[in-house]
Amino acid sequence: MTTAEDTRPGVNALRRELAHFRYSLFRLETFQRYSGSSEDEAFAEWRRTGSLPRTDELRAWCEWIDQRIREGCRAQRVHVVREPLTDYLRFELASYKPNVLAGEEVRIIPVSEGCWPTDVPAESDFWLVDGRSLWSMRYGHGGEWLGAQHVADPRQVVEACTVRDAALAQSVLWQDYHPR
Numbered sequence: 001m002t003t004a005e006d007t008r009p010g011v012n013a014l015r016r017e018l019a020h021f022r023y024s025l026f027r028l029e030t031f032q033r034y035s036g037s038s039e040d041e042a043f044a045e046w047r048r049t050g051s052l053p054r055t056d057e058l059r060a061w062c063e064w065i066d067q068r069i070r071e072g073c074r075a076q077r078v079h080v081v082r083e084p085l086t087d088y089l090r091f092e093l094a095s096y097k098p099n100v101l102a103g104e105e106v107r108i109i110p111v112s113e114g115c116w117p118t119d120v121p122a123e124s125d126f127w128l129v130d131g132r133s134l135w136s137m138r139y140g141h142g143g144e145w146l147g148a149q150h151v152a153d154p155r156q157v158v159e160a161c162t163v164r165d166a167a168l169a170q171s172v173l174w175q176d177y178h179p180r
Contacts, residue, residue, distance in 0.1 A: 009147035014127065014135045017150075019064075021073065026128040026164045029079040030120070033088050036144035039095075046091045054098065062102035069103030078167040080109040080117060096174050107171035108178075119166035126151075126160055134160045 006012055018025065045053050065075050077099070081089050096106045109117050116122055125137040127148075134151040151157065 008145065009138075010135070010149050011147055013150065014148040017129050017133060017135070018127065021068075021129045023073050024128075024130055025073075025075045026131075027077040028120070028124065028126050028128075028163065028167055029077065030122055030124055031139060031143055032082055032086065033143040034092075034139070034145065035142060036140075036146075042095065043088065043091050046094070047087065052091075052095055052097075058095075058098060062098045065099065065102040065104050075104040076107070076164075076168065077104060078107045078109060078164075078171050080111060080120060080122075080167075083110050083112055093174070093178050096178075100174055106174035107168065108174055109167065109171045110177065117167065117170045120163055120170070124163070128157075128160050128164055131161055132157060 006015070042053050042055060042058075045051070069075065077096075079092070079096075081093070085093070093108070096104075100106050109120070111117065123139075125139070127135040127137070129135070134157045136149045136151050138146040138149060140146055151160075
C-alpha cells in the first residue's frame, strides 16, 4: 500500500503501521460527516452523478485489503450512523461496497436521535492494529480530518479493545443494513 506523504500530524506513521499489521485491523467511525480528504471530491461527484468514483487511493486500499485477507488477516470496521440518514451518510454507506468486496468486514450500528450504543463513546474514532496499537483520529468541528495520534497508554488500548467488542456485538453487517 503506497500513498503520498501527508502533512497532517501522525498520518504517515499511521499509514506505515497499517501497512505492516500482522493479523487484524479494526476501525471505529462515530462521526456523521467527514471531510478534508479525497472523500470530499468523491462525495461531490456522487451528488452530481449518483455514481461512486473509484479513486486510485480506494483502488490501492481494496487491492491491499484483498491481499491481506487472502493471507489470513482480518479487517473490520464499525460505523455508528444516526437515522434518518443524511445524503452524506447514504454516500458513505454506498462507498463501503468496494471495501466489502475486497473482504473488509464492514458493520453498521444504526441509532435514532437521543440514543447511542452502550460502551461506544460518541465522537471517538480510532484504528486498532493487531489489538495492541491504538491510533486516535483527530477531527475539527466540521468533521475535517486533522491527523492521527498514537496512544501508548496500555489502559487506553485495553479500553479500545472493549469498545471494539461492544461495537461489533451491537452492529449488523453492512450487507444486511445497506439495502434499507
